[in-house]
Amino acid sequence: MLRDPFGRYGYRSPRYEMERLRQEMDQLFNRAFTESRLQTPASYPAMNVWTNEEGVVVTAELPGVEPDDIEISVVGDTLTLSGSRRPDELKEGERYHRRERTSGNFSRTFQLPFRIEDAKVEAVFEKGVLHISLPRAEADKPKKIAVKMA
Amino acid sequence: MANETKELQVQDTQKQEVTSMSDAERTRSRKAYVPRADIYETNDEIFVVADMPGVDENSVDITLEKNVLTINGYVESEAPENYSLAYAEYEVGDYQRSFTLSNQIDLDKIEAAVKHGVIRLRLPKAGPAKARKIAVKAA
Numbered sequence: 415m416l417r418d419p420f421g422r423y424g425y426r427s428p429r430y431e432m433e434r435l436r437q438e439m440d441q442l443f444n445r446a447f448t449e450s451r452l453q454t455p456a457s458y459p460a461m462n463v464w465t466n467e468e469g470v471v472v473t474a475e476l477p478g479v480e481p482d483d484i485e486i487s488v489v490g491d492t493l494t495l496s497g498s499r500r501p502d503e504l505k506e507g508e509r510y511h512r513r514e515r516t517s518g519n520f521s522r523t524f525q526l527p528f529r530i531e532d533a534k535v536e537a538v539f540e541k542g543v544l545h546i547s548l549p550r551a552e553a554d555k556p557k558k559i560a561v562k563m564a
Numbered sequence: 565m566a567n568e569t570k571e572l573q574v575q576d577t578q579k580q581e582v583t584s585m586s587d588a589e590r591t592r593s594r595k596a597y598v599p600r601a602d603i604y605e606t607n608d609e610i611f612v613v614a615d616m617p618g619v620d621e622n623s624v625d626i627t628l629e630k631n632v633l634t635i636n637g638y639v640e641s642e643a644p645e646n647y648s649l650a651y652a653e654y655e656v657g658d659y660q661r662s663f664t665l666s667n668q669i670d671l672d673k674i675e676a677a678v679k680h681g682v683i684r685l686r687l688p689k690a691g692p693a694k695a696r697k698i699a700v701k702a703a
Contacts, residue, residue, distance in 0.1 A: 441583060451652060452652055452653060452654070452655065453651060453652065453653050454574070454653070455574055455577045455653045455654075456574070457571075457572075457573070457574055458571075458572035458573060458574065458576050458577050459572075459577055460577035460653035460654035461651075461653050461654075462649060462651065462652050462653060462654060463649075463650050463651040463652075464643070464644050464647035464648065464649055464650060465647060465648065465650040466646055466647050466648065470650075471644045471647050473642060473644075475617035475618070475654060475681070476617070476680075476681075477615040477616065477617040477680060477681035477682050478615060478679075478680055478681065478682040479680065480680070481680075499572065502602065502604075502613065504604060505606075507606050507607065508604050508605070508606050508611075509604060509605055509606075510602065510603070510604045511603040511604060511605060512601060512602060512603040513602050514600040514601055514602060515600045515601065515602050515613065515614075515615055516572060516573075516576045516600075517570065517572075518570035518571050518572040519570070519571055519572065520571065520572040527650075539680070541617065541618050541619060541620045541678075541680070541681045542615075542616075542617035542618065542619075542680045542681015542682060543617050543618050543642060543681065545642075545644070547644075
């Protein structure tokens, strides 16, 4: 038996379906072109690295981590970030409906593009986002070479 | 406790983008992510906890319409001045998530707090809706 060709998607009009298809295709293309720039983190947390000639800024999203639980160490050109995200302790009589937030320990070691002046490293933890600013070691900065006239 | 020794995994770093068709198109030209959330309940209250790094008490909107609770978090770009992005593993965007609440909530007594990029909502249940027992009469 023949069915109404427009009826097989339920009550939605073909125009709705076309619009949905168009939006899905847009999303697919956007994802393919924009997300390919993102690298896959080696482990938790994901980090972004910003650079200029003077140094590096490393940022990481660490929501719910206590500042005291974050440990940062720098040796030469190697940055190590470790810590732990503590789980919520549920009291008697509280029960989970949904649990998506994860907890546990993390540790990440990162090789920076140059040596760091480790005495001048600064870290700020604000709104659950960590900013570590790592100035380049003075001895490691590029020297400008003056060109003399012969 | 098993939690003490657990290591966070790579998949814990992934953010899920908002893709829902049912929502109206967004007016801000930024990505929006679905924050990871925990929901737990006691006899008197429901707690909603969501990870929204980059959000503070001034950049979050919470609305409750009928039984739909919506959390919107707006995050400004975090680019440090005079630096260029050399390597990226995550993107910054807004947060958006809605929950349908099954119990009647006392609208006036909702409390919300943000700390270290985590929002915590306390939703007290309205008095009459608290686990009401229905007496069954014999016919």
